[in-house]
Amino acid sequence: MKKVIIVGASSGIGRQLALLYAQQGHKVGITGRRGNMLQEVQHQFPDLISIQRFDNTTEDISFHLNQLINRVGGMDLFILSSGTGNINLSLDWNLEKEMIDLNVVAWTEIVDFIFHFFQKQRKGHLTAITSIGSIRGEGRAPAYNATKAFQANYLEGLRKKSVYEMLNISVTDIQPGFVKSAMAKSYKRFWEAPLKKAAQQIFYAIERKKKKAYVTKRWWFIAQLLKILPDWIYYKI
Numbered sequence: 704m705k706k707v708i709i710v711g712a713s714s715g716i717g718r719q720l721a722l723l724y725a726q727q728g729h730k731v732g733i734t735g736r737r738g739n740m741l742q743e744v745q746h747q748f749p750d751l752i753s754i755q756r757f758d759n760t761t762e763d764i765s766f767h768l769n770q771l772i773n774r775v776g777g778m779d780l781f782i783l784s785s786g787t788g789n790i791n792l793s794l795d796w797n798l799e800k801e802m803i804d805l806n807v808v809a810w811t812e813i814v815d816f817i818f819h820f821f822q823k824q825r826k827g828h829l830t831a832i833t834s835i836g837s838i839r840g841e842g843r844a845p846a847y848n849a850t851k852a853f854q855a856n857y858l859e860g861l862r863k864k865s866v867y868e869m870l871n872i873s874v875t876d877i878q879p880g881f882v883k884s885a886m887a888k889s890y891k892r893f894w895e896a897p898l899k900k901a902a903q904q905i906f907y908a909i910e911r912k913k914k915k916a917y918v919t920k921r922w923w924f925i926a927q928l929l930k931i932l933p934d935w936i937y938y939k940i
């Protein structure tokens with residue numbers, strides 16, 4: 704039985720992953736701000752799921768994570784799924800700041816806390832849900848894509864650190880395309896995956912300790928295309 708902590712599991716991808724891990728008999732600790740949504744998830748597997756309600760951007764992250772890890776009885780696998788994304792055509796600073804505060808500032812504090820925990824434990828698996836949007840800048844949501852590029856780059860840095868320092872910490876970067884959740888706000892959506900299918904593919908990628916996985920798998924083709932697409936075409940899309 705694995706001990707899994709998922710930050711951002713009151714809805715969407717994190718919630719679906721929590722249910723999947725609990726279905727497999729693993730112990731799962733979940734977080735989010737909406738207590739009622741966390742309780743709904745917990746009620747499905749009361750013996751396996753523990754909850755901790757907190758806001759990543761305003762509360763003491765290490766206190767809350769320590770509480771949850773103790774309640775679960777340890778941590779083998781950590782999944783960071785919380786995030787926010789907004790189309791921001793007017794570059795409204797409040798919207799940009801909201802994304803930077805959660806996806807960069809709080810995200811880094813959480814990831815560093817977890818990395819230190821695994822370092823002390825001498826093993827562990829750290830996973831974060833970034834985005835296919837990490838690959839290129841996006842005019843309709845510059846902050847969102849930039850925060851996801853930060854996350855993807857940071858994860859690679861941690862993976863390199865782990866290999867270089869022989870730390871036995873695996874790092875997995877999950878890059879979804881479109882997934883049907885509250886987060887999906889872009890008006891030009893295609894290949895939008897149902898939550899269950901996305902969570903299933905993420906689950907397998909994590910279990911195989913992949914360094915990076917595109918979800919659903921067909922988004923691999925879009926990722927390769929995005930990497931080579933000349934600016935004069937990309938800027939017209």
Ligand SMILES: NC(=O)c1ccc[n+]([C@@H]2O[C@H](COP(=O)([O-])OP(=O)(O)OC[C@H]3O[C@@H](n4cnc5c(N)ncnc54)[C@H](OP(=O)(O)O)[C@@H]3O)[C@@H](O)[C@H]2O)c1
Nearest residue numbers: 711712713714715716735736737759785786881882884886
């Ligand atoms: N859906 C997509 O198409 C898509 C595509 C690419 C990448 N992603 C990434 O996938 C991840 C999960 O997104 P999702 O689609 O599952 O969206 P979601 O349903 O909106 O889930 C977001 C989760 O983050 C939590 N959260 C948000 N703000 C928080 C805060 N300030 N403090 C603590 N928790 C907070 C939410 O819980 P509370 O609201 O209860 O706090 C919720 O559990 C995100 O990082 C997103 O960028 C999604």
